[in-house]
Amino acid sequence: MTRSPIWHPFTQHALQPDATMVARGKGAWLETPDGRRILDAISSWWVVTHGHCHPRIVSAIRRQAEILDQVIFAGFTHEGAEAVARRLVEITPAGLDHVFFSDSGSTSVEVGLKMALGYWRNMGSQRTRIVALEHGYHGDTIGTMSAGARGVFSAPYEPLLFEVARVPFPSAGSEQASLDALEKACGDRQAAAFVIEPLVLGAGGMHIYEARVLAEMARICRQSGTLLIADEVMTGFGRTGTLFACEQAGVEPDIACYAKGITGGSLPLAVTMCRAEIFDAHYSQDRRRTFYHSSSYTANPIACAAALASLEIWKDEPVLERVRRLGEMQEERLAPFRGDARFANVRRLGTIAALDLVSDSAGYLADVGPRLYDFFVARGLLLRPLGNTIYVMPPYCIEAGDLDLIYAAIDAAPSAVGGSGRRP
Numbered sequence: 001m002t003r004s005p006i007w008h009p010f011t012q013h014a015l016q017p018d019a020t021m022v023a024r025g026k027g028a029w030l031e032t033p034d035g036r037r038i039l040d041a042i043s044s045w046w047v048v049t050h051g052h053c054h055p056r057i058v059s060a061i062r063r064q065a066e067i068l069d070q071v072i073f074a075g076f077t078h079e080g081a082e083a084v085a086r087r088l089v090e091i092t093p094a095g096l097d098h099v100f101f102s103d104s105g106s107t108s109v110e111v112g113l114k115m116a117l118g119y120w121r122n123m124g125s126q127r128t129r130i131v132a133l134e135h136g137y138h139g140d141t142i143g144t145m146s147a148g149a150r151g152v153f154s155a156p157y158e159p160l161l162f163e164v165a166r167v168p169f170p171s172a173g174s175e176q177a178s179l180d181a182l183e184k185a186c187g188d189r190q191a192a193a194f195v196i197e198p199l200v201l202g203a204g205g206m207h208i209y210e211a212r213v214l215a216e217m218a219r220i221c222r223q224s225g226t227l228l229i230a231d232e233v234m235t236g237f238g239r240t241g242t243l244f245a246c247e248q249a250g251v252e253p254d255i256a257c258y259a260k261g262i263t264g265g266s267l268p269l270a271v272t273m274c275r276a277e278i279f280d281a282h283y284s285q286d287r288r289r290t291f292y293h294s295s296s297y298t299a300n301p302i303a304c305a306a307a308l309a310s311l312e313i314w315k316d317e318p319v320l321e322r323v324r325r326l327g328e329m330q331e332e333r334l335a336p337f338r339g340d341a342r343f344a345n346v347r348r349l350g351t352i353a354a355l356d357l358v359s360d361s362a363g364y365l366a367d368v369g370p371r372l373y374d375f376f377v378a379r380g381l382l383l384r385p386l387g388n389t390i391y392v393m394p395p396y397c398i399e400a401g402d403l404d405l406i407y408a409a410i411d412a413a414p415s416a417v418g419g420s421g422r423r424p
Ligand SMILES: *Cc1c(COP(=O)(O)O)cnc(C)c1O
Pocket: 104, 105, 106, 107, 109, 137, 138, 139, 140, 197, 202, 203, 231, 232, 233, 234, 235, 259, 260
């Protein structure tokens, strides 16, 4: 076979020369060209909600592709985008009345940061400081990398990243220190925005914190006039047990970013939503106050049709009930691992379950991560541990028996990959 010219994301080709070829997807399952089935236990990087190739989404895409494939979105609009925007305003936290389309989670956060800076500039303020949370992840563009945790991923680009004020993660027992640090970072009223993943920090290691802390953080932002940017790229559309994570804290952010699950995981689409004050600060006879941001495929009609179909599924089908059931099924299977010395930090939020394999090496580069990955894939399971953190984040249609396969593999993993059973 000739060598593929493809350079894959987050892939060290010298260590992982062969990508698994996938031919088909249905529900929670993927299938290779030779018919081998692989259970998609991480929703294909957290995007698939209702399952692969949901018939209603597929037919919406097919219909739209025959009518209007793409149209410029500056000066033009189309009914699909209008309908998605109207629906999003209805279902997202109160106050998010304006919808800016883009095409990836990173871009939606980048747009959120630019909206915040544009807002303050147009208000005649000098506020430019961005405040972010330790272990945060907001994307891989220069701007979102700047806001995210620094490490091996960002090291080569460090000279180009901008400074942010970093607030320590509010882990159990140290919530007050985190709130105090936020108060300090915002207290001089020079902070433009605080960007945060509500309730759970995904790529940083599935770190969960309390809704009460998020509510307190929102209060501190409001008091200091700092804009609150909720990065719900991962948490949105049911992952945490509610449609949006902010709901659990009763938080109404100034800016919110949604992407991954917005089309049910079928096509790339993202939105950044904001309060009227932020839109109004850009509304002017003066062209210099325009929000200058776009990507070519902004609000692509086929992606919008997929999003609309997914939103209709949310409306017509008991998706929240399915999400609640999945949470329960995860909890039942996770319970035996609590108190199992081979694992630590067994945790769950909504449909997301995570646990850390106790091993001598920790962190993302812990070589136990790739060994776990290989072990799971060999058993027909797509699980992609973050270092020694194993997490299960399946599509909501996954069946109990399929979850059993996942947890049986997790149970067998430590002896297969050599977890030490000792704290590092
Ligand atoms: C995945 C993710 C992003 C980036 O989204 P992309 O679509 O991969 O660009 C941003 N923020 C959070 C919280 C994410 O999980």
